[in-house]
Amino acid sequence: MRITVMTADEQILSLDVDPHETVENLKALLEVETMVPLQQQQLLFNGREMNNSEKLSGLGVKDDDLVMMVSGVASSGSASRNDLSLNPDGSAVNPAAFQQQIRQDSNLIGQLFQTDPELAQAVVGNDLNKLQEILRARHQRRSELRQQEEEELALLQADPFDVEAQKKIEAAIRQKGIDENWAAALEYNPEGFARVVMLYVDMEVNGVPLKAFVDSGAQSTIISKSCAERCGLLRLMDQRYKGIAHGVGQSEILGRIHVAPIKIGEIFYPCSFLVLDSPNMEFLFGLDMLRKHQCIIDLKNNVLRVGGGEVSVPFLQEKDIPSRFLDEERHAKQASSSGASVKTGTTKNANVPSGGQSSG
Numbered sequence: 597m598r599i600t601v602m603t604a605d606e607q608i609l610s611l612d613v614d615p616h617e618t619v620e621n622l623k624a625l626l627e628v629e630t631m632v633p634l635q636q637q638q639l640l641f642n643g644r645e646m647n648n649s650e651k652l653s654g655l656g657v658k659d660d661d662l663v664m665m666v667s668g669v670a671s672s673g674s675a676s677r678n679d680l681s682l683n684p685d686g687s688a689v690n691p692a693a694f695q696q697q698i699r700q701d702s703n704l705i706g707q708l709f710q711t712d713p714e715l716a717q718a719v720v721g722n723d724l725n726k727l728q729e730i731l732r733a734r735h736q737r738r739s740e741l742r743q744q745e746e747e748e749l750a751l752l753q754a755d756p757f758d759v760e761a762q763k764k765i766e767a768a769i770r771q772k773g774i775d776e777n778w779a780a781a782l783e784y785n786p787e788g789f790a791r792v793v794m795l796y797v798d799m800e801v802n803g804v805p806l807k808a809f810v811d812s813g814a815q816s817t818i819i820s821k822s823c824a825e826r827c828g829l830l831r832l833m834d835q836r837y838k839g840i841a842h843g844v845g846q847s848e849i850l851g852r853i854h855v856a857p858i859k860i861g862e863i864f865y866p867c868s869f870l871v872l873d874s875p876n877m878e879f880l881f882g883l884d885m886l887r888k889h890q891c892i893i894d895l896k897n898n899v900l901r902v903g904g905g906e907v908s909v910p911f912l913q914e915k916d917i918p919s920r921f922l923d924e925e926r927h928a929k930q931a932s933s934s935g936a937s938v939k940t941g942t943t944k945n946a947n948v949p950s951g952g953q954s955s956g
Contacts (some may be wrong), residue, residue: 684733
């Protein structure tokens with residue numbers, strides 16, 4: 597059954613409890629929720645104090661009933677009772693004693709697994725630091741919710757003709773809409789919060805294996821100076837095409853390699869490259885070569901089809917992509933940003949790669 601507990605500071609809690617639960621166990625659950633030590637709690641139902649040994653059903657507590665909690669005076673006891681109390685930040689004074697006390701109550705452990713599985717796992721586990729962190733986090737969350745409720749209450753009671761109050765109400769309504777949209781996205785579109793890994797495939801450039809960044813948003817195929825040198829292509833660089841690529845940032849174009857063999861799957865294709873002085877970006881397979889070789893980015897089957905489908909190579913999984921490549925995506929976008937243009941010695945205002953691949 598579900599009962600409502602109102603605390604002395606007017607905090608309202610809704611709890612799922614067993615009708616045959618004892619009052620002492622209810623107090624232990626409230627200690628976790630309110631940080632008020634069990635020994636300092638006094639519970640009232642219909643104006644009558646509830647004794648620890650009594651069961652809720654025996655007191656006539658039913659579904660949707662209201663129980664009042666007031667702060668009583670802690671009885672003089674041993675130091676072990678103090679060990680079960682909580683610090684101002686919500687952590688346990690003696691986490692080992694606190695953990696042991698909850699472990700001894702199988703009913704309370706069962707309730708925790710239903711209402712707060714993370715806390716229950718920490719209680720039955722052996723990591724006291726984890727338990728303390730969770731207790732602090734729960735306390736912080738309750739404090740934030742309490743502060744939010746107080747702010748909302750203050751807005752409801754504010755002067756309706758106060759311009760500043762109206763601005764705050766408007767902001768609160770807008771934020772509520774954002775929060776609802778976020779909650780709906782978590783439920784219906786959880787993959788939207790996952791990291792999107794860019795598209796990479798294995799290729800060989802002039803016989804050298806590379807992991808190529810496939811970027812349909814880049815107008816030209818790009819190779820870095822260091823990569824071109826490693827592939828033995830730097831000697832073919834035509835410096836008449838040097839210039840500056842302007843975009844989000846800018847990179848120096850050292851020249852152009854007009855044709856070199858790339859191997860995709862088991863077939864060789866001719867390819868041309870712009871050579872950039874961009875050590876953070878190795879090789880980018882752009883729209884010019886994607887068009888030339890009739891490539892299809894097949895996201896359903898997670899493959900790149902080349903030559904109208906004569907070759908299919910799988911896109912690499914995140915575990916197969918070197919971590920430094922994942923950082924290079926940002927630099928690739930800067931080197932090939934949307935609306936960028938290039939001025940070279942032979943061609944003015946030639947378009948270069950536009951913005952990095954945004955969503956595959």
